[in-house]
Amino acid sequence: MDTTLATYKPQLVKFQSLIALVLLCIGIALMSDKFLTVDNTWNVMRQISVNICISVGMTLVVLTAGIDLSVGSVLALCGAMTAGSLKFGIEMAGQNLFIGFTVLGAILVGLIVGGLLGLFNGWTITKFKVPPFVATLAMLTIARGLTMLWTKGFPISNLGDNFDYIGTGWFLGIPLPVWVSGVVVIAAVVITKKTALGRYIYAIGGNEHASRLSGININKVKLTVYAIAGVLAAVGGIMVTSRLDSAQPNAGMSYELDSIAAVVIGGTSLSGGRGTIMGTVLGAIIIGVLNNGLVLLNVSPFWQQVVKGGVILLAVIIDKANSKND
Amino acid sequence: MLVAENISKRFAGVTALDGVNLQLEAGKVTAIIGENGAGKSTLMKILSGVYDEYDGRILFKDQHVHFKNPREAQQAGITIIHQELNLIPYLSITENLFLGRELKNSWSILDKKAMHDKAVELLQKLKLSVNPDTLITDLKVGQQQVVEIAKALLYDAEVIIMDEPTSAISESEVEVLFGLIADLKKENKAIAYISHKLNELFKIAENYTVLRDGKTIESGEMKSIGHDELIHKMVGRDIDLVRNSNLAKEKNTLLQVDNLCLATKTKKVLQDISFNLNKGEVLGIFGLMGAGRTELTEALLGTYAGLVTGTITLDGKTVKFKSATDAINAGMALVPEDRKKDGLVLGLDVKTNISLSSLDAMQHASGLLNHKAELALAQKYIGALKIKTPSEKQIVKNLSGGNQQKIVIAKCLATNPKVLMLDEPTRGIDINAKNEIYKLIAELAASGLGIIMVSSELPEILAISDRILVMGDGRITAEFEAANATEDNILKAAIADSI
Numbered sequence: 046m047d048t049t050l051a052t053y054k055p056q057l058v059k060f061q062s063l064i065a066l067v068l069l070c071i072g073i074a075l076m077s078d079k080f081l082t083v084d085n086t087w088n089v090m091r092q093i094s095v096n097i098c099i100s101v102g103m104t105l106v107v108l109t110a111g112i113d114l115s116v117g118s119v120l121a122l123c124g125a126m127t128a129g130s131l132k133f134g135i136e137m138a139g140q141n142l143f144i145g146f147t148v149l150g151a152i153l154v155g156l157i158v159g160g161l162l163g164l165f166n167g168w169t170i171t172k173f174k175v176p177p178f179v180a181t182l183a184m185l186t187i188a189r190g191l192t193m194l195w196t197k198g199f200p201i202s203n204l205g206d207n208f209d210y211i212g213t214g215w216f217l218g219i220p221l222p223v224w225v226s227g228v229v230v231i232a233a234v235v236i237t238k239k240t241a242l243g244r245y246i247y248a249i250g251g252n253e254h255a256s257r258l259s260g261i262n263i264n265k266v267k268l269t270v271y272a273i274a275g276v277l278a279a280v281g282g283i284m285v286t287s288r289l290d291s292a293q294p295n296a297g298m299s300y301e302l303d304s305i306a307a308v309v310i311g312g313t314s315l316s317g318g319r320g321t322i323m324g325t326v327l328g329a330i331i332i333g334v335l336n337n338g339l340v341l342l343n344v345s346p347f348w349q350q351v352v353k354g355g356v357i358l359l360a361v362i363i364d365k366a367n368s369k370n371d
Numbered sequence: 372m373l374v375a376e377n378i379s380k381r382f383a384g385v386t387a388l389d390g391v392n393l394q395l396e397a398g399k400v401t402a403i404i405g406e407n408g409a410g411k412s413t414l415m416k417i418l419s420g421v422y423d424e425y426d427g428r429i430l431f432k433d434q435h436v437h438f439k440n441p442r443e444a445q446q447a448g449i450t451i452i453h454q455e456l457n458l459i460p461y462l463s464i465t466e467n468l469f470l471g472r473e474l475k476n477s478w479s480i481l482d483k484k485a486m487h488d489k490a491v492e493l494l495q496k497l498k499l500s501v502n503p504d505t506l507i508t509d510l511k512v513g514q515q516q517v518v519e520i521a522k523a524l525l526y527d528a529e530v531i532i533m534d535e536p537t538s539a540i541s542e543s544e545v546e547v548l549f550g551l552i553a554d555l556k557k558e559n560k561a562i563a564y565i566s567h568k569l570n571e572l573f574k575i576a577e578n579y580t581v582l583r584d585g586k587t588i589e590s591g592e593m594k595s596i597g598h599d600e601l602i603h604k605m606v607g608r609d610i611d612l613v614r615n616s617n618l619a620k621e622k623n624t625l626l627q628v629d630n631l632c633l634a635t636k637t638k639k640v641l642q643d644i645s646f647n648l649n650k651g652e653v654l655g656i657f658g659l660m661g662a663g664r665t666e667l668t669e670a671l672l673g674t675y676a677g678l679v680t681g682t683i684t685l686d687g688k689t690v691k692f693k694s695a696t697d698a699i700n701a702g703m704a705l706v707p708e709d710r711k712k713d714g715l716v717l718g719l720d721v722k723t724n725i726s727l728s729s730l731d732a733m734q735h736a737s738g739l740l741n742h743k744a745e746l747a748l749a750q751k752y753i754g755a756l757k758i759k760t761p762s763e764k765q766i767v768k769n770l771s772g773g774n775q776q777k778i779v780i781a782k783c784l785a786t787n788p789k790v791l792m793l794d795e796p797t798r799g800i801d802i803n804a805k806n807e808i809y810k811l812i813a814e815l816a817a818s819g820l821g822i823i824m825v826s827s828e829l830p831e832i833l834a835i836s837d838r839i840l841v842m843g844d845g846r847i848t849a850e851f852e853a854a855n856a857t858e859d860n861i862l863k864a865a866i867a868d869s870i
Contacts, residue, residue, distance in 0.1 A: 111392050117774065234553045241730040248727055251716035258672065258713050259728045260699035 061363065062311060062327040067133050069241060069331065073338035080341055085221055091288070091335035094222035095120075099300060100307040102232045102274030102294055107308050108118035108237075108249045109270055111170070111177035112273035116278040118188035119162050120297035124282030125192050125362025127155035128135040128201040128292035131208060148207050156280045162188060163275020185301070212288030222284050246270060246280040250317025263350060271357045306353070309333055310360040331356070372399040372561040373418070373449070373530050378427035380413055382799075386414045389585040390427070394578075395530060401567045402572040402593065406605055406827065410736060411565050414582070417452035418563075420444030425434050428670060431530075442471075450528035452519045454535040460508040460568075461745070465490040467507055468522050493521045497551060513544030520551060523597050531555065532563040537571060551573055565856065567659050569598055569866065577621050581605060596716050600715060623650040625821040626790050631681035633663075633670050633845075640666045643843045644681070647823040653812060655836030656825045661864050663845040664825045665708050668718040668792045671823075672705045673698035702789035714779040715767050722749035722763040729785040752781035757807060765857035773804025778812070791815060792823040794829055797831060809835050829858045841865050 074081045088178045099116050106113045129135075131151035146154065162184060169180040214221045233367045237243035245266045248256045257263050281300075311328030313320025335356060340348045373395040379389040388410045403411050416422050418429065420438030424534055429436050433448060435779055438444040439450075458467050465486050474482040474489075485612040490503035493538050499517045505516060515859050516536060520768040537545050552575055555562060566572055572579065575591060579586040581604045588604055596604075626648040631642035641663050643734070648654050658664045670679050673692025683690050685701055692698040707713035711859050726733055726745045749763040756777040760770055767775060776796060783791060816822050826832050832839055839856050841849040847866035 060805070066646075086384045087597060235739070241734060241740060242721065243742070244730060247719060248716045252712075253718055255713050256727070257696050257705075258707055260694075260696045260786070261727070262694070262696050279727075318716070327762065 047193040049332065061367070062324060065360075066331050066334065067326060069334055069338070073334070073341065077338070078339040080338060085337070085341075087223075089333050089337045091220045092337070093329055094220075094226040095284050096300070096307060096333065097226040097305050097329045098229050098277045098284070099280045100304040100311075100325045100329050101229055102277035102321060103247060103301075103304045103308050104239070104311070104313055104320060104322055105233065105237070105270045106177070106274050107305075107313050107315060108246045108317055108320055110253070110315075111270070112182040112305070112315070113163075113166065113271065113274045114178065115162070115166060115184035115188055115334070116247060116272045116274065116281075117297035117300035119159055119190065119275055120282035120285065121292075121294065121301060122162070122188045122195065123155040123159045123279035124286035125201060125292040125294065126158050126197050126298055127151045127279075128204055128286050129195060129282050130154045131204055131298075132201055147310045148205075151208070152211075152283055156276055156284050157276075159279025159282070160272050160274040161273040161275070163278075164268060166275065167271035170271065171264040172266050176335040177282065181341045194201055197295045198294055200291045200293050204290055204292075208366050209287055209290050210287070212284050221293065222288070225280065225284060229280065230322060230326055237322055239287070242266065242269060250319070252318070303332060304329075306357045309357060312364055328360075372432065375414070375418065375431040376428050376430070376516075377800055378414065378417060378425055380422065380425045384635055387585055388417075388425070391582065391585065391587045392590070393418075393587070394564075394590065395435040395563055396578065396615060397405055397529075397561050398556050400556065400562045400564050400575050402576035402579040403563055403582065404579055404601065406829070407441060409582040409605075410585040411582055412534065413561065415451055415534060416566065416776075417628040418530075419442070419532060421451075423723045444577055444676075445526050447530070448527060448529040448868070449532070450526050450530070452516070452523065452534065456473040456512075456515050456519055458515055458518060461505055461506060463504045463520055464494070464501070464510075464521075464827060465503040467518060467540065468493070468525055469505075484564075488522075489525075490704040496524075497521055500549065503507070509738045516544075516548065517551070520555075528560070530561045530563070530765040532565075532783055534565045537563070537566060543715070545571070556773070560665060568863070569696070570602060575597070601860065602859055602866075605862075622652075623688060624648070625650045625652075627682075627684040628671070629682045629684075631667075631670065631679065631683070633666060633675055633679050635678060639680075640845055641670060644847055646840055646847065648823060649819055651816050651819050651838045653816045653822045653824060653835055655832040656823060656837040656864060657827065657829065657832050657839060657861055658825075659827065659843035661844075662842040662865065664827075664842055665843075666843070668705055668794050668823065670823060671698070671790075671792060672703055677724075696755075699786050699788075702787075703788055704728075704783035704788035704791050706783055706791070706793040708798070710779050712773075714782075715775060718766065720764045720766055721753070721758070721770075722746060722761050724767050725749045725752055725763075725781045725785060728782050749781075749787055752784065756781055756811065771800075771804075773778060773800035773807070776800055776804070776808065788820065790821045790823065792825070795826045795827065796824065797826070797828065805831075806864060829861060832861070833858065 067141060079085055097121065103113055103116065127237065130146045131148060134146060135242055137141070140171065153184065164180050166184050169175045170177050195366070211221055216224055237246065245261050248259070248261060249266055253263060285296055306327050307328035308320070310331055311320065311324030311326070313324060332353070334351060336349070344352070375393040378388055378391045379386070386575050391410065391412065391414055400510040403414070405411050406729045413422070417425050423437070423439045431449070436447060437832050438447065459470065462470070463472055469489055472486045485757065487503060494501065497517050497520060499514060501514065507518065510518070521666055535859065536548060538706050552562060564572070564576060576593050578590065579593055579596065580590040581601070585603065622646050628647070629645050631641060634641070644667060656664055656667070671683065672695050676693045685757070690701050692701065710715060716727070722745060722846045726748055730740065731740050733748070735741050746763065752758065753760065753763060758774050758777045758781065759825060760774060767778060778815070796808055808827060809831070812824065814824055824832070824836065829855055833853070837853050839851045839861060840847050840852065851861065
């Protein structure tokens with residue numbers, strides 16, 4: 046008995062998140078007959094898509110031993126910028142200039158704003174050596190404030206069917222947000238596994254000083270990574286706005302916590318250098334399934350938070366115990 | 372007071388101490404002498420409980436003791452004052468003194484008055500006239516050292532070990548320290564004093580023990596041995612290394628450094644460094660700890676951009692490096708002193724570490740990495756440098772020191788450098804790996820690279836250098852052709868300036 050367990054242990058460790066997910070699904074399915082239905086499955090996946098996009102960006106940042114707390118606020122601002130420019134256009138005060146936007150144009154506005162905010166994060170972190178925690182905490186507040194200014198505190202709604210299609214539509218029998226997050230995940234896997242940038246991300250997180258002496262341009266890599274995190278937060282913001290047909294000024298509140306949870310459950314080390322995109326995807330799915338299951342089982346929202354926190358803690362404890370054995 | 376008998380200690384296949392004997396007497400200072408890597412620090416760490424696994428036995432006041440951690444050693448009465456001071460910068464002197472054994476009243480509340488009074492008393496005794504509420508960070512290094520000594524006294528230490536206590540303090544502070552040591556002697560404390568500065572030792576020590584290659588070479592009384600004799604005992608060994616010097620070749624200057632200076636806000640680290648390096652030449656740089664050797668190599672790799680003045684000419688062109696990236700692109704490469712901290716990403720595999728500096732050349736036109744080329748590169752160097760690893764996918768952390776060092780060298784060679792700098796390339800690796808690295812250096816020089824090798828091991832410098840620069844206190848103090856360099860005159864040149 047002992048020997049068989051020992052033989053399989055490396056495999057068990059490797060697929061621990063996947064095993065946890067399967068057990069979780071079986072458990073919920075046994076307790077609720079609504080869980081394993083086609084409708085609910087697509088619903089869960091649609092909900093997860095946003096967190097996956099954000100968490101992929103977060104993973105890249107965390108792999109460099111950084112953190113991005115601003116993703117929730119950046120998501121809100123970019124969603125609002127897209128909604129606003131689509132609905133009202135942008136008016137240049139005093140210049141008698143008005144720019145209207147197509148759906149594609151408005152989306153581009155959101156993505157560019159996300160990229161610029163991310164670059165700003167990276168700039169303060171690399172140029173002024175502000176610790177990432179502090180730099181992005183400041184951006185969390187700044188971007189939320191800018192969202193309030195842009196929306197004047199009110200939702201921007203009724204954005205038209207074309208725009209709503211992004212968050213609610215289907216393509217080849219699969220919800221569009223799932224396509225989007227799928228493309229994001231594949232791109233990120235390619236970057237981490239098959240490009241020099243990906244290699245540098247792991248190297249910097251593993252040993253920044255040795256990486257610098259190896260001739261890697263640390264600042265460039267960090268700028269890129271924070272910019273990607275910003276763009277992906279914008280992608281999430283556009284999907285949320287489209288699904289609700291409305292940009293809410295308080296959208297994305299505490300999304301950074303869910304995405305950090307996904308990264309951590311997925312086995313990425315917060316001290317950098319170790320982790321995978323697919324791990325994070327699994328982490329995001331586990332959180333999504335857990336959220337959905339708890340709702341289906343009529344667990345009170347208060348208890349839901351307690352359970353979620355417990356799961357995060359458990360995941361990290363198991364991960365630590367396993368890495369100690371290595 | 373304290374007798375260590377037949378102490379041996381091995382680290383992952385490397386013997387650090389091999390049957391060392393040491394005796395410390397009450398009321399006397401015993402100087403522990405040896406080159407870098409002779410095993411002094413390891414021995415002191417065993418005595419003070421930092422390492423608890425070793426062979427041999429320690430008698431303390433005729434009792435057999437085996438400390439499991441520094442705390443046990445301290446409680447027994449043995450304290451070490453490390454070269455890097457172990458004080459908490461943003462706590463006060465008093466708080467540091469009582470850290471971990473605060474005085475409390477019967478309500479478990481800190482008894483600040485009692486601690487303050489005791490601190491005042493101690494500082495008075497040690498003639499340090501500062502308020503004990505002063506934060507450590509506001510003290511000078513010499514004053515911090517006094518606080519460390521106060522801490523030792525507070526523990527009622529009977530054996531005090533001082534590791535290079537004067538390496539960071541000024542002349543006048545040294546005088547104060549020597550006064551303190553004289554007082555401690557009167558109180559019958561046994562003191563072990565590690566230092567490179569032989570003149571100091573002749574001033575304050577009664578006994579000496581010389582270590583070399585992890586063995587005790589000789590113990591005796593200071594008054595019965597001379598300066599030069601002591602130096603000879605430190606180094607006096609022959610290694611069987613023969614290098615066919617390429618001096619016959621015509622000299623083509625590859626690298627020319629003129630008036631290189633490096634100054635930080637507080638200190639002049641390098642002053643007026645000028646030298647040249649020829650193609651196919653191995654230039655050895657010797658210096659004791661703190662002489663500026665490592666800083667010189669890092670400055671040549673562009674890591675101190677903005678702080679460096681002077682000119683560097685590489686292959687006839689004047690170059691200015693803003694970063695390591697610039698320097699590596701121009702043809703410089705550095706195998707850093709601390710391979711774990713500066714050379715490798717320990718958690719990544721062999722292949723990834725080898726290709727880390729040359730990924731730009733390992734890409735398809737699409738921007739994706741060319742895994743085949745990367746693999747070929749890794750295999751080429753695993754073969755060429757005889758790196759012993761189960762596969763190129765092995766995580767570097769799990770390899771021995773010698774193989775890790777070869778991986779760092781492979782990473783440097785993969786950038787096709789013109790100048791290869793190696794900083795202490797054989798530190799902490801076993802004798803076979805050392806010899807392989809010496810051979811490799813000779814081969815690389817023969818193939819036309821210019822090689823700068825920094826080392827504090829004299830036999831190694833002598834064996835493989837064509838020319839030797841000696842550094843002391845941020846300057847070049849002497850230059851020798853291999854033919855007329857001896858261990859004694861190199862060490863003299865290095866020490867002369869550090870007194």
